[in-house]
Amino acid sequence: TSVSAVEVTLPAISVVLDGYYQDGERALGSREDGFGLGETELALSGSIDDLFYGKLTTVIATQDSDTEVELEEAFIQTLALPAGFSVRAGRFLADFGYLNNQHLHSDAFVERPVVYRAFLGGHYFDDGVRLNWVAPTDTYWTLGIEAFDGESLQADEFEDPDSVGVYHAYTKFGGDIGTSHSWQLGLSYLHNANGEASLEEHEEEEHEHDEDEESGHNHGATFSGETLYGVDAVYKWAPNGNYKNNYLTVSAEYLQLEDLYQEDEAGLPDDHSGWYLSSVYQVNPNWSVGLRYGELDAAMAHEEEHEGEHELHIESGKVKETDFMVAWHHSHFSTIRLQYSDIDDELFDSKDDQIISLQFIMALGAHGAHQF
Amino acid sequence: TSVSAVEVTLPAISVVLDGYYQDGERALGSREDGFGLGETELALSGSIDDLFYGKLTTVIATQDSDTEVELEEAFIQTLALPAGFSVRAGRFLADFGYLNNQHLHSDAFVERPVVYRAFLGGHYFDDGVRLNWVAPTDTYWTLGIEAFDGESLQADEFEDPDSVGVYHAYTKFGGDIGTSHSWQLGLSYLHNANGEASLEEHEEEEHEHDEDEESGHNHGATFSGETLYGVDAVYKWAPNGNYKNNYLTVSAEYLQLEDLYQEDEAGLPDDHSGWYLSSVYQVNPNWSVGLRYGELDAAMAHEEEHEGEHELHIESGKVKETDFMVAWHHSHFSTIRLQYSDIDDELFDSKDDQIISLQFIMALGAHGAHQF
Amino acid sequence: TSVSAVEVTLPAISVVLDGYYQDGERALGSREDGFGLGETELALSGSIDDLFYGKLTTVIATQDSDTEVELEEAFIQTLALPAGFSVRAGRFLADFGYLNNQHLHSDAFVERPVVYRAFLGGHYFDDGVRLNWVAPTDTYWTLGIEAFDGESLQADEFEDPDSVGVYHAYTKFGGDIGTSHSWQLGLSYLHNANGEASLEEHEEEEHEHDEDEESGHNHGATFSGETLYGVDAVYKWAPNGNYKNNYLTVSAEYLQLEDLYQEDEAGLPDDHSGWYLSSVYQVNPNWSVGLRYGELDAAMAHEEEHEGEHELHIESGKVKETDFMVAWHHSHFSTIRLQYSDIDDELFDSKDDQIISLQFIMALGAHGAHQF
Known part of the structure; x- marks a missing residue:
C-alpha cells in the first residue's frame, strides 16, 4: 500500500541562474571580489485548487564557499475572495515600497540600493499574513x-x-496620463515592536557585529528602529503604451527609520534615512541602460577605549552610491549586464570606491508576468 | 560533447506548503509562538524502470530564522519481486506503528502525539534497508x-x-467487517544497539541538552533505550465503504521503551512509555473534527548540587495532551485547521498549558493516494 | 497584480538516488561505515533561448547526520558561437583530466581514484568562466x-x-582506429595562485586538519600546490562501434602537483603525484566488471614534540588502492554495484585495508547522453 498511483499535474517550475565577475566589494553587498554566484533560484508555483494559489521559492546563496539554502517564499494566496479582497499567508516578500516585493533577479542593477540593504536586508521576506484590498475605481x-x-x-x-x-x-495609487505615460505612488508604514536597539546590549555585541558588517555579509537588516516610513514614486513612458521596443522607467524611494534606541540619551541620533533615484531606458528589445543614485544617512555605534574606560561612540555618516549599467538581452530569458559603481562611504570603511561588475541573469522554465 | 540531448520523462513533482500562527509552544514541538512555517516539502517520485520505483523527499524546516534542508526520503523500492516480497533501500520512514511511515502533512493534528515526539523525534527516518512480505491471504x-x-x-x-x-x-493485520467497517492491528519491535544511555555521559551532557529540550527543538529522539515496543490499532467506519462524504477514524498506539541505562543502579527507571487515542470524524467533504488524548510517562535526569557535590537526580513525570481540532478542506489539496491543545506537563517545565494553532496545509502538483 | 499568468515551459528534471552499505572507511572518502547515502542529485537543465543553455545541479550530501546542500553546477553555456568556440560561465566542473568533468554518478567505481580525492577534492567544481574551441579537423x-x-x-x-x-x-585529442577502436588523449595544466602552503601556517593548523582527514571528510582538496599537471589516455573497444551489447574501456591518468611550499627549506618534498589505471568491461547489457589500481605518492607535515620543542616533521608515503567491482544494470537508469577494495595506506593511518561496498545508483527523469 505504500507505493501508490499519482495524479499527474505539474506546478510551473523556473530556475534562475545568476553568476558574476566583480572587481571590488561594497558594504552590505551580497557579491564578493572575483567570480561568484548571486542567488540561484528554484521556484515552483501554481493553482492549488479554484480558491488558492501557492508558491515556493528556494534560493541557494553561496558566500565564502558556504552554501546556504533559504526559503524566500512559501505562501498561499486566495484567488476568489469577493469585493477586491485577497489574503496571502505563509512566507512572502513584504509589499513595502516599490522594490521590496519584486524578486532580485528582475532588478535593473546588480545590487539593491544601499538604503534597502541597510534597512531591509536587501529584500525583506518573513512569515506572516497579508490582507489586501483593491478599490473598484x-x-x-x-x-x-x-x-x-x-x-x-x-x-x-x-x-x-x-x-x-x-x-x-x-497603500498604492496608480494611473495613466494619455496613452504613453503611467505612474504609481506608494506609502508604507512599518511598526517593528522589536526594533529599538539598546545601548547596553550594543556594547557587548559590537565586536562581532562589526566584523560581519565589514565582511559585507548581509543577513537581515543592519539598522533597526521601531518605525520605518517609506514613500515611493514610479513613472513609466512607452510610446503609445507599447513596451515592446523601447520605454523609460524612472523610480524613486525615500525611507526613514525612527525610534532607534530604547535609551533617551543626548547625542543619540533621532533617525536614519536614505533614498534613491533610478532611471532605466530600454533602448530597443536587446539593450537597456540605467543610472541610479542612492544615499544612506545613518550612524554607527563604535566602542572606544578612552583612558582605560570603554565608551560608546556614535559616529554618523553618509554612503553615496552612483551606479551606471548597460544590459544586453538576447531574449526575455537571458540578460548580461555590465555595471560601474562609484561609492563614497563615510560609514562602513569600504575599501573599494569603484566597483565593476559583469553579471549574467538567465531563466529556465516558467516565467511570471512582470509587475508594474 | 558536454551539452547533450535529453530524453524527456518527468518524475511526479509535489510541493507541500505548511504555515501557521500559534499562540504558545509545546515541549518537543516543531512550531513556535507566533507566525511560522512547518515543514515545506518538495518531493519527486516515479518509476525508474519496470523493476524499481524511486522517491526523493526534501524537507525545508525553518526554526529561529535558521533554514535547514533535510532529506526525509531518498529510496528505491522494488516493483516486481515474486511471492509478495518487496525491498526498499536508501533513506525512508521506518514502518513503525501506525503513524510513523505517514508524512507529517497528512496528519489530522498540528503535531505528532507526545510519545512520538519523545521516542521517535516526531517521525523516524533513516538510512537502511527493508524487506517486506505480504501474505497471499x-x-x-x-x-x-x-x-x-x-x-x-x-x-x-x-x-x-x-x-x-x-x-x-x-507485522500488521487488517480486514473488513461488513461493508462499512474496517480495522488494522500492528505490532513493532525495535532493537537499538546504541540506545542505552550512560549515567556518566549523561552528567556531562546534561546542561546543553536541557536547553535544547526547553527551546522545543527536536532533532532525533529525546529518550532512547535498547528496546522499543509498539502496538497500534485502527478502526474506520464509512457508510457502505464510501469515504467520499463522511467517515470516522479511531486510532490508538502504545509505545514502551526499555533497557534505558547501561548502569544497573537502584532508583533508575525500568522503562518509559506513552500512548494516544485519536478520533477524527469527516463530517462532510469540507469539514472534519478530531479529538486526541495522549500521554508520555518518562523520567529525566537532572544534575543537582547537594552539599557541594553534584548528584544525578532522576525525576519521573507525565505529560498529558488533549488536542481538539476542526479542519476545513476546500479540496483534497487545501486544508485550514484550527486546533486547541490543553497540556499538563510535569516533565519539561513547559510554560504554556493552553495552545491555539491556526494552520494551513496545501499541496501543489502530484498527490499520492492515501494510506490506510 | 502579484499573481500572474505563466508561460508553461519545462526544464528537463532528473533525480539521482545513491545509497550504500559499506564495511569499512577509506581515507578522503565520502562514504562511511554502515548504511548511508551518497550524493543525492536534483538537476534541472534546458535551453534558455536559441543562444544559451543552462543547468542547475543541486547535490544533497549527508554525513554524520548532517545534511549539506551543495551547488555543483549553476552555469550557462553558449549554443551558437561561430568557428567552434563556446563559452561557459557560472559554476561548473573544471574540464581537467578525463574524470573531473563527469558526474560522480556515472563513475564505474564507488569512489574516485585516490589521486583525485587528494588533489581535486574528488571532483573540482568552482565559479568561473571557460572558453573552449573545437578544431574543424x-x-x-x-x-x-x-x-x-x-x-x-x-x-x-x-x-x-x-x-x-x-x-x-x-587540450584533448581523439579518434578512431578502424570501426571497433577509439582513443582520446588529454593534457591539463592548472596554475593555482593560492596553492602554495606555508610551513608557519601549517604548524598552527595541523591539529584540526589531521582530525578532518582521519574522519574521512572531504571538503576541497587535501594537498595543494601552485602547479598541477595532468595527462590522461582513454581507449575504447566495441565490436563494430556498437556499444549496445559489450565494450571495453581502459583509462589512465597521471597527476603531478608542484611548487608545494612558499618556503624553500631542505627536506621539503618537491612534488606530490598519483595515477590510476582503470579497465571496465561491459559483458552484456546487464552486467559489467571493472578493475582499477591507483596510487598516491605524497608527504604530510606532522608536528612533533622533541625535547620540549615543536618540530615540523615531513613524512612521505604512498597510498595504493586496488578496486574490483561487478555491477548489475537492469536498465540505463538502475545500477547495483558490489565493490571490493584493497588498500595499502602509509599516509593517513586508515584503519581499514579491506573495504566492501554495496551501492545502488538510480535515476528518475531526464537523462543526458554519455560523454566519451
Whole structure:
C-alpha cells in the first residue's frame, strides 16, 4: 500500500541562474571580489485548487564557499475572495515600497540600493499574513496590511521580543496620463515592536557585529528602529503604451527609520534615512541602460577605549552610491549586464570606491508576468 | 560533447506548503509562538524502470530564522519481486506503528502525539534497508524487517556505536467487517544497539541538552533505550465503504521503551512509555473534527548540587495532551485547521498549558493516494 | 497584480538516488561505515533561448547526520558561437583530466581514484568562466582555458589570496582506429595562485586538519600546490562501434602537483603525484566488471614534540588502492554495484585495508547522453 498511483499535474517550475565577475566589494553587498554566484533560484508555483494559489521559492546563496539554502517564499494566496479582497499567508516578500516585493533577479542593477540593504536586508521576506484590498475605481488604488514574525528586522540581542514583531500598512495609487505615460505612488508604514536597539546590549555585541558588517555579509537588516516610513514614486513612458521596443522607467524611494534606541540619551541620533533615484531606458528589445543614485544617512555605534574606560561612540555618516549599467538581452530569458559603481562611504570603511561588475541573469522554465 | 540531448520523462513533482500562527509552544514541538512555517516539502517520485520505483523527499524546516534542508526520503523500492516480497533501500520512514511511515502533512493534528515526539523525534527516518512480505491471504497480513544506521535514535554521547544500530521487525493485520467497517492491528519491535544511555555521559551532557529540550527543538529522539515496543490499532467506519462524504477514524498506539541505562543502579527507571487515542470524524467533504488524548510517562535526569557535590537526580513525570481540532478542506489539496491543545506537563517545565494553532496545509502538483 | 499568468515551459528534471552499505572507511572518502547515502542529485537543465543553455545541479550530501546542500553546477553555456568556440560561465566542473568533468554518478567505481580525492577534492567544481574551441579537423581536437575563484583548491590558511586563484588550460585529442577502436588523449595544466602552503601556517593548523582527514571528510582538496599537471589516455573497444551489447574501456591518468611550499627549506618534498589505471568491461547489457589500481605518492607535515620543542616533521608515503567491482544494470537508469577494495595506506593511518561496498545508483527523469 505504500507505493501508490499519482495524479499527474505539474506546478510551473523556473530556475534562475545568476553568476558574476566583480572587481571590488561594497558594504552590505551580497557579491564578493572575483567570480561568484548571486542567488540561484528554484521556484515552483501554481493553482492549488479554484480558491488558492501557492508558491515556493528556494534560493541557494553561496558566500565564502558556504552554501546556504533559504526559503524566500512559501505562501498561499486566495484567488476568489469577493469585493477586491485577497489574503496571502505563509512566507512572502513584504509589499513595502516599490522594490521590496519584486524578486532580485528582475532588478535593473546588480545590487539593491544601499538604503534597502541597510534597512531591509536587501529584500525583506518573513512569515506572516497579508490582507489586501483593491478599490473598484478607475484609478488604481490598493490598501493592505501585513503582520510578520519580524525576526530578521529585530534589533541585535533584543530582550524578550514580541512573537509578532512587525505590522505593516501600505497603500498604492496608480494611473495613466494619455496613452504613453503611467505612474504609481506608494506609502508604507512599518511598526517593528522589536526594533529599538539598546545601548547596553550594543556594547557587548559590537565586536562581532562589526566584523560581519565589514565582511559585507548581509543577513537581515543592519539598522533597526521601531518605525520605518517609506514613500515611493514610479513613472513609466512607452510610446503609445507599447513596451515592446523601447520605454523609460524612472523610480524613486525615500525611507526613514525612527525610534532607534530604547535609551533617551543626548547625542543619540533621532533617525536614519536614505533614498534613491533610478532611471532605466530600454533602448530597443536587446539593450537597456540605467543610472541610479542612492544615499544612506545613518550612524554607527563604535566602542572606544578612552583612558582605560570603554565608551560608546556614535559616529554618523553618509554612503553615496552612483551606479551606471548597460544590459544586453538576447531574449526575455537571458540578460548580461555590465555595471560601474562609484561609492563614497563615510560609514562602513569600504575599501573599494569603484566597483565593476559583469553579471549574467538567465531563466529556465516558467516565467511570471512582470509587475508594474 | 558536454551539452547533450535529453530524453524527456518527468518524475511526479509535489510541493507541500505548511504555515501557521500559534499562540504558545509545546515541549518537543516543531512550531513556535507566533507566525511560522512547518515543514515545506518538495518531493519527486516515479518509476525508474519496470523493476524499481524511486522517491526523493526534501524537507525545508525553518526554526529561529535558521533554514535547514533535510532529506526525509531518498529510496528505491522494488516493483516486481515474486511471492509478495518487496525491498526498499536508501533513506525512508521506518514502518513503525501506525503513524510513523505517514508524512507529517497528512496528519489530522498540528503535531505528532507526545510519545512520538519523545521516542521517535516526531517521525523516524533513516538510512537502511527493508524487506517486506505480504501474505497471499484474504485478511491483510504483512511482515517486515528493517535495518538502519540508527544515529538519530542513538543515546547522547554513546561511546563507540555500532554502525548498523537499529533493527526493526513489524507485522500488521487488517480486514473488513461488513461493508462499512474496517480495522488494522500492528505490532513493532525495535532493537537499538546504541540506545542505552550512560549515567556518566549523561552528567556531562546534561546542561546543553536541557536547553535544547526547553527551546522545543527536536532533532532525533529525546529518550532512547535498547528496546522499543509498539502496538497500534485502527478502526474506520464509512457508510457502505464510501469515504467520499463522511467517515470516522479511531486510532490508538502504545509505545514502551526499555533497557534505558547501561548502569544497573537502584532508583533508575525500568522503562518509559506513552500512548494516544485519536478520533477524527469527516463530517462532510469540507469539514472534519478530531479529538486526541495522549500521554508520555518518562523520567529525566537532572544534575543537582547537594552539599557541594553534584548528584544525578532522576525525576519521573507525565505529560498529558488533549488536542481538539476542526479542519476545513476546500479540496483534497487545501486544508485550514484550527486546533486547541490543553497540556499538563510535569516533565519539561513547559510554560504554556493552553495552545491555539491556526494552520494551513496545501499541496501543489502530484498527490499520492492515501494510506490506510 | 502579484499573481500572474505563466508561460508553461519545462526544464528537463532528473533525480539521482545513491545509497550504500559499506564495511569499512577509506581515507578522503565520502562514504562511511554502515548504511548511508551518497550524493543525492536534483538537476534541472534546458535551453534558455536559441543562444544559451543552462543547468542547475543541486547535490544533497549527508554525513554524520548532517545534511549539506551543495551547488555543483549553476552555469550557462553558449549554443551558437561561430568557428567552434563556446563559452561557459557560472559554476561548473573544471574540464581537467578525463574524470573531473563527469558526474560522480556515472563513475564505474564507488569512489574516485585516490589521486583525485587528494588533489581535486574528488571532483573540482568552482565559479568561473571557460572558453573552449573545437578544431574543424577530422581527428577530434579541442583546446580550452578556464579561470576560477579557486577557494576549494586554496592552501590552508593562505594569507591574502588572489580573488581569481585558478587558471587552467587543457587540450584533448581523439579518434578512431578502424570501426571497433577509439582513443582520446588529454593534457591539463592548472596554475593555482593560492596553492602554495606555508610551513608557519601549517604548524598552527595541523591539529584540526589531521582530525578532518582521519574522519574521512572531504571538503576541497587535501594537498595543494601552485602547479598541477595532468595527462590522461582513454581507449575504447566495441565490436563494430556498437556499444549496445559489450565494450571495453581502459583509462589512465597521471597527476603531478608542484611548487608545494612558499618556503624553500631542505627536506621539503618537491612534488606530490598519483595515477590510476582503470579497465571496465561491459559483458552484456546487464552486467559489467571493472578493475582499477591507483596510487598516491605524497608527504604530510606532522608536528612533533622533541625535547620540549615543536618540530615540523615531513613524512612521505604512498597510498595504493586496488578496486574490483561487478555491477548489475537492469536498465540505463538502475545500477547495483558490489565493490571490493584493497588498500595499502602509509599516509593517513586508515584503519581499514579491506573495504566492501554495496551501492545502488538510480535515476528518475531526464537523462543526458554519455560523454566519451
